[in-house]
Amino acid sequence: MLLNLKNIYKWYNVGGNRTFILKDINFEVQEGEFISIMGPSGSGKSTLLNIIGMLDEPNEGTYNFLHENVFKLKEKQRAQLYKQYIGFVFQQYHLIDELTVYENIETPLIYQDVKTSERKALVADMLDRFNIVGKKDLFPNQLSGGQQQLVGIARALIAKPKLILADEPTGNLNSKQGEEIMQLFKQLNTEGVTIIQVTHSEKNAAYSSHIVNLLDGVIKR
Amino acid sequence: MIKNYFKIAWRNLLKQKGLSFINVFGLSIGLACFSLFLLYAVNEFSFDRFHQNRNNVFRVVRWNKAIGNRPEGGDSYMPIPLGPAMKNDLPGVVNFVRLREGWGESFVKVNNSTIPLDVMFVDPQFFDVFSFKILMGDKHTALKDLRSIVITEDIAKKLFGETNVVGRVVEIKGDKTFEPFTITAVAENPPANSTISFKILANWAFMESNTETGKRNSTRWTASGYQTYVQLQAGSGLPNDAATLAAFRKKYYPNEAEELKKRAMWSGSESPISYRLQSISDMHTNRTIEGGLMPPISPKNIWILLAIAAGVLIIACINFTTLAIGRSASRAKEIGIRKVIGSDKRQLVAQFLIEALVLSGISAVIGFILAQLLLPYFNTLSGRELVFSYQQYPEMAWMMAGLVVLVGLLAGTYPALILSNFKPLEVLKSKVRVAGANLFTKSLVTVQFILSIGLIISTVVILQQIHFMQNQNPGFNKENIVMVNAESIDAKRIFPLFKQQMLAQPSVKAVAGTDIGLGAGSGWSVMDFEYEGKSKSVYEYSIDADYIPLMSMEMKAGRNFDAKIASDTITSVIVNEALVKDFGWTIENAVGRALKGYDEKFSPIVIGVVKDFNFRPLRESLKPQLFHQFPGSAPFKYFVKIEAGNPSATLAAMQKTWTSLEPNLPFQYDFLDESLNQFYKAESRLGNIIGWAGSISIFLACLGLFGLAALSTVNRTKEIGIRKVLGASASHITTLLSKDFLKLVLIAIAIASPIAWWLMHKWLQDFAFRISVEWWVFVFVGFIALLIALFTVSFQAIKSALANPVKSLRME
Numbered sequence A: 001m002l003l004n005l006k007n008i009y010k011w012y013n014v015g016g017n018r019t020f021i022l023k024d025i026n027f028e029v030q031e032g033e034f035i036s037i038m039g040p041s042g043s044g045k046s047t048l049l050n051i052i053g054m055l056d057e058p059n060e061g062t063y064n065f066l067h068e069n070v071f072k073l074k075e076k077q078r079a080q081l082y083k084q085y086i087g088f089v090f091q092q093y094h095l096i097d098e099l100t101v102y103e104n105i106e107t108p109l110i111y112q113d114v115k116t117s118e119r120k121a122l123v124a125d126m127l128d129r130f131n132i133v134g135k136k137d138l139f140p141n142q143l144s145g146g147q148q149q150l151v152g153i154a155r156a157l158i159a160k161p162k163l164i165l166a167d168e169p170t171g172n173l174n175s176k177q178g179e180e181i182m183q184l185f186k187q188l189n190t191e192g193v194t195i196i197q198v199t200h201s202e203k204n205a206a207y208s209s210h211i212v213n214l215l216d217g218v219i220k221r
Numbered sequence B: 001m002i003k004n005y006f007k008i009a010w011r012n013l014l015k016q017k018g019l020s021f022i023n024v025f026g027l028s029i030g031l032a033c034f035s036l037f038l039l040y041a042v043n044e045f046s047f048d049r050f051h052q053n054r055n056n057v058f059r060v061v062r063w064n065k066a067i068g069n070r071p072e073g074g075d076s077y078m079p080i081p082l083g084p085a086m087k088n089d090l091p092g093v094v095n096f097v098r099l100r101e102g103w104g105e106s107f108v109k110v111n112n113s114t115i116p117l118d119v120m121f122v123d124p125q126f127f128d129v130f131s132f133k134i135l136m137g138d139k140h141t142a143l144k145d146l147r148s149i150v151i152t153e154d155i156a157k158k159l160f161g162e163t164n165v166v167g168r169v170v171e172i173k174g175d176k177t178f179e180p181f182t183i184t185a186v187a188e189n190p191p192a193n194s195t196i197s198f199k200i201l202a203n204w205a206f207m208e209s210n211t212e213t214g215k216r217n218s219t220r221w222t223a224s225g226y227q228t229y230v231q232l233q234a235g236s237g238l239p240n241d242a243a244t245l246a247a248f249r250k251k252y253y254p255n256e257a258e259e260l261k262k263r264a265m266w267s268g269s270e271s272p273i274s275y276r277l278q279s280i281s282d283m284h285t286n287r288t289i290e291g292g293l294m295p296p297i298s299p300k301n302i303w304i305l306l307a308i309a310a311g312v313l314i315i316a317c318i319n320f321t322t323l324a325i326g327r328s329a330s331r332a333k334e335i336g337i338r339k340v341i342g343s344d345k346r347q348l349v350a351q352f353l354i355e356a357l358v359l360s361g362i363s364a365v366i367g368f369i370l371a372q373l374l375l376p377y378f379n380t381l382s383g384r385e386l387v388f389s390y391q392q393y394p395e396m397a398w399m400m401a402g403l404v405v406l407v408g409l410l411a412g413t414y415p416a417l418i419l420s421n422f423k424p425l426e427v428l429k430s431k432v433r434v435a436g437a438n439l440f441t442k443s444l445v446t447v448q449f450i451l452s453i454g455l456i457i458s459t460v461v462i463l464q465q466i467h468f469m470q471n472q473n474p475g476f477n478k479e480n481i482v483m484v485n486a487e488s489i490d491a492k493r494i495f496p497l498f499k500q501q502m503l504a505q506p507s508v509k510a511v512a513g514t515d516i517g518l519g520a521g522s523g524w525s526v527m528d529f530e531y532e533g534k535s536k537s538v539y540e541y542s543i544d545a546d547y548i549p550l551m552s553m554e555m556k557a558g559r560n561f562d563a564k565i566a567s568d569t570i571t572s573v574i575v576n577e578a579l580v581k582d583f584g585w586t587i588e589n590a591v592g593r594a595l596k597g598y599d600e601k602f603s604p605i606v607i608g609v610v611k612d613f614n615f616r617p618l619r620e621s622l623k624p625q626l627f628h629q630f631p632g633s634a635p636f637k638y639f640v641k642i643e644a645g646n647p648s649a650t651l652a653a654m655q656k657t658w659t660s661l662e663p664n665l666p667f668q669y670d671f672l673d674e675s676l677n678q679f680y681k682a683e684s685r686l687g688n689i690i691g692w693a694g695s696i697s698i699f700l701a702c703l704g705l706f707g708l709a710a711l712s713t714v715n716r717t718k719e720i721g722i723r724k725v726l727g728a729s730a731s732h733i734t735t736l737l738s739k740d741f742l743k744l745v746l747i748a749i750a751i752a753s754p755i756a757w758w759l760m761h762k763w764l765q766d767f768a769f770r771i772s773v774e775w776w777v778f779v780f781v782g783f784i785a786l787l788i789a790l791f792t793v794s795f796q797a798i799k800s801a802l803a804n805p806v807k808s809l810r811m812e
């Protein structure tokens, strides 16, 4: 088992009323799964994904990741866990505008104190694999959306995470670009990377091994 | 990783060219300013520490307890026999050096041109005791011969155009005639941080054996006018051994206490006068001891100047901080992403601090170049000959390095902490909208304006006070009066000839003689005596009958001196109103009174009362003063009243007359009004410095405001666009954007005004004659500050108010 969520509640107090975003979520992910989270807008998909990605905290509930109780960990240990095992892919790509393609991909390794020579080798491999060697010195605004998302995925993968979290990774792409990304995810999944993606598209969901439907903060099987 | 940080820092710098420029430019100016003042402070605090023997060399000072109406204090004027006597009598004294400095200029003749120059007589062991460097010649044999001299490299260049001049002969005027002297060595110019400074050194023995005063004073213990330094054995306890020093004094002044008692100035059994040994590293900062050519400074003033410079630097640092925070909106996304891909807070803090350090490093380089360029100007401002020399001031190296780091940290820490604290999820969803100015940056901007407005108010007040002192009627007409310096000639013999020839000139209205001039550098003469059981101090001037009319002074009672009345040159005196008051008389009954106690042999009789006039700087209150024509004094200053207008023809005629009467010595003169203005040099200097600091700081503050206004406009682009689509006018938008900043300036004015008022009020207390601080100064400065700020801010606001709204909305 890679991770499990137990009795997760998330709410906001709006105007004195408590609005529940997530209600008693129980959820388990095995290593090597490819999960799609689906559901209408505002149903809490992103919130759930962010909790899994340790960017957000629920108001109640427990979260185990690789048998560690995440919310009991100290900030530092959690950051360590996160750095080592999780990679994020965003709908808006979120590349750093000031850095080149090469540097964007390299940055996570810097934060993990990987040696320069090793970094070079790893980034070169990644550029090669995604076929963007020729673009390595360009800045994000010089790339197309699809290319930017490729860089985003490359960056998420560079530190060899066990888990990729992707929030509507194809939301800003045309269908052909979207399909390429999905192919890539499928490929990665067969190589053993666990993937959880949020998507609105049935077509994209079809790539996954498993679909979770979220409706008003509750998982519907 | 560090390399990576630097790379990103550099790129950010280039990307935000405008902001980087503001930051670098501002910090450079701040650093340039501060490094100049730091150099100045380091120089002042390193005074006289370059002497190898600094721990064992002491200046002998005479310490007086409060006697009569004189306050407690010391001076370093010693009699000639003191040095040898100390070496002889006191264990631990291994060497002594006497200096005759500040005795006025001598005349030096080289190749038939005569130049007035200071010649300082010193004992030949001068170079053993002090660490002045010799460039040519041998320091052990220099000054050995009676007629040997040592000159500095500057003087060598001035006299001969080169420094290789050992063995050459120059002529120096002794008492009467020019005599030849041989240059035995050329010394390096004394450094800027030396209390002892010299141009030409001559052998003490010559002074003692070949000059009238030297011969007369060589064994007298009552003729004090020479500096004496002693070198002690290492570890000698003599400086703290008051008993031994008192016994030494008593040996040479056995009846001192009794004599003072007789004059009703002292009642104790022990003499109130004692010798002390002053460490040479204490000389420059101890203001209780008078004497020497280099006036000591008050360390407090140095700290004040340094604090002002630090204020300017802080203003520049604040720019960095506020702009970094203002810019944080555009960096928030970057920070969010970095956190999501694994950066922890520490690494982000490091990144932002390195950005700040890179910036302060670049600014330091530019600032240092700027400081080098400004140094000559700064030197005229500070009255020092400073150089950026790490050899002379080794501490400057680490201070400058430390400064760069400190400035980087100071400027970068707060933004680094703020930025690194952003929650990634929130910034990526752009929930946090970091405004251009939060409360903290607003307070910082206010602080900047408080500092600059305070400085400018102070400048205005100081300038007003200087203007007041220079233009206040001193009680005489100071215009168009030339003071001719006749100190080195036979003044008494030449005066009537000079007067006669000058009066023949139509442009000369009057000529008078006096023993002491007026204005800075003129000196004074004070007579202490006992009058009806009370001790009195009276300033004296020896004048002639023409002096009072020439100066347009007003007689309050009695009459002026009359050349026809014989007794006027023997017993008559004219006193000022302050003396009348001090002696308990009235203007009406003063004439005819006798100044009993003035002299053992006779009592001067008052023949007139002159209206008070400011013979001393307006800093000082009016003191009792008298004019006399007693025999024995000579007219060392010739006052010549000339016609208004261009004086050059008259001066040329005067020069010609002078040369015909005294062909060997150059004609030297000063204008009275200029000499009087020189009284206020220190104040002018202060006004200048604070004025510059004020201008620079308001400039920097506006620079920051400009940047901040630009950022806040950028941050509000969408809002402005929407408002305009809804029909807001350009003036409405301008007001909207400017209002917030102007409020800060108003708050700053409100805070700065009382502080500046209080400081200036305190400063003015030092002046007996002073202006009062007027309310309009605050209104005036505040208005100007507001105007400058308005101009700065509205520039941005108008720009965005006039921009096309559709464009700005589409950008979002």
Ligand SMILES: Nc1ncnc2c1ncn2[C@@H]1O[C@H](COP(=O)(O)OP(=O)(O)OP(=O)(O)O)[C@@H](O)[C@H]1O
Pocket: A012, A014, A021, A039, A040, A041, A042, A043, A044, A045, A046, A047, A048
């Ligand atoms: N700070 C907040 N205060 C109140 N409500 C919030 C806050 N943040 C999010 N929400 C609410 O939480 C709910 C879930 O949001 P979430 O972003 O998880 O939805 P989502 O399923 O990802 O929707 P979408 O498909 O449109 O991306 C929404 O209804 C949103 O209004």
Ligand SMILES: [Mg+2]
Pocket: A045, A046, A047, A167
């Ligand atoms: Mg969502």
